[in-house]
Amino acid sequence: MDMGLKGRTALVLGAGGGLGSAIAAALAAEGARLALADLDEQAAAATAKSLQAQGAQALSLAWDLADLSVIDARIGAIEAGLGPVDILVNNTGGPPPTPVAGQDAALWEKSFQAMVLSVIGITDRVLPGMRQRKWGRIVTSTSSGVIAPIPNLGISNALRATLVGWSKTLAREVAPDGITANIVVPGRIATGRIRFLDEAKARREGRPVEDVTKESTASIPMQRYGEPAEYANAVVFLASQAASYITGSVVRVDGGLIPSI
Known part of the structure; x- marks a missing residue:
């Protein structure tokens, strides 16, 4: 199946390893141009180098998602180097494992900046261009904890659930402009x-x-x-032209782990 992604520009957050690098590789295989962001500059560069060796056009960026002041400059660099962002994959790192009660307010604030406000801010920065072009894909990776809270991942459970409500609301707002917004829930990958x-x-x-x-x-x-590539395949499908009528959804890639309907 032709996913219709050749020549599209995709920004993948957390692309230095794990799910992010697997998603980047899968998008590159479909002919997308890749902007690869990660807190670890060397890891992002390594992902870019690997994809470039396979013929992909890839740009790496050092990006601390907790620093909201750099969003405009980073997106500007992507637009200058690759073109406007058509596909945004919001894939952020997780906070340390902790109970939900009794955590310092500073930890909550830092995690909220990096995991929620960054996603909202980056999305808001690329949306006007998507709306103008009448095409866009916003895919946000969360956690199975948004459906069945995971013990000792209290901060993650709370903040990632926020993104589900945000994405669902956003999907209705941008659907008339040919833009989809979906959540992908990984099980244990x-x-x-x-x-x-x-x-x-x-x-x-x-x-x-x-x-x-x-x-x-x-x-x-x-x-x-699960294998990272199995998760990446689901993300690529949601980013594709083939998934043009799927929006506001929460898609589980969990091997059947989550027991609820």
Whole structure:
């Protein structure tokens, strides 16, 4: 299937590794031009170099999402180097694992800036151009915690749920302009973040990490963690011309993990 993405410009946040780099690779394979943003400048550059070696046009940017003052300059650099952003993949890092109660206000504020206000601000910056061109895709990656809150990920559960309400509201506002806005919910995908969370749980409970991972995979109907490429394929479809009538949706890529309807 031709996804209709050749020549489109895509901005992928958190593209230095994990889900972000997998999404970038999948978009590049469809002929999109890639702007790759990450807090880790070297990681973003490494992703860009890998994609360029495969013939893709890719630009890397060091980007601290908690710093809202740089949004206009970063988008301006993308527009100058690649053209206006047609596809925005909002993929942010997560806060440290903690209970929801008793956390310092400064941690809440920093996480809100990096995970919510940055996404809203970047989206608002690229929307006028999308509206003018009558085409755009906004895909926001969250967490299974927005449907079934995950123990000891209190800040993530709360802030990512905010993005679901924002995206659903936005979808109705921009639909007449040919723009879609969707949420993608990862289950347990085999990235460094999942390894980190498994290790943190193992330390808290005084157990080998292998036991934690085995227990975790046993709770998934498919009996394994997902591959980043499997998640990326879903994002690329939602970003494609083929998904032009899908908006305001929450799409689960979880191997059947989330038990609710």
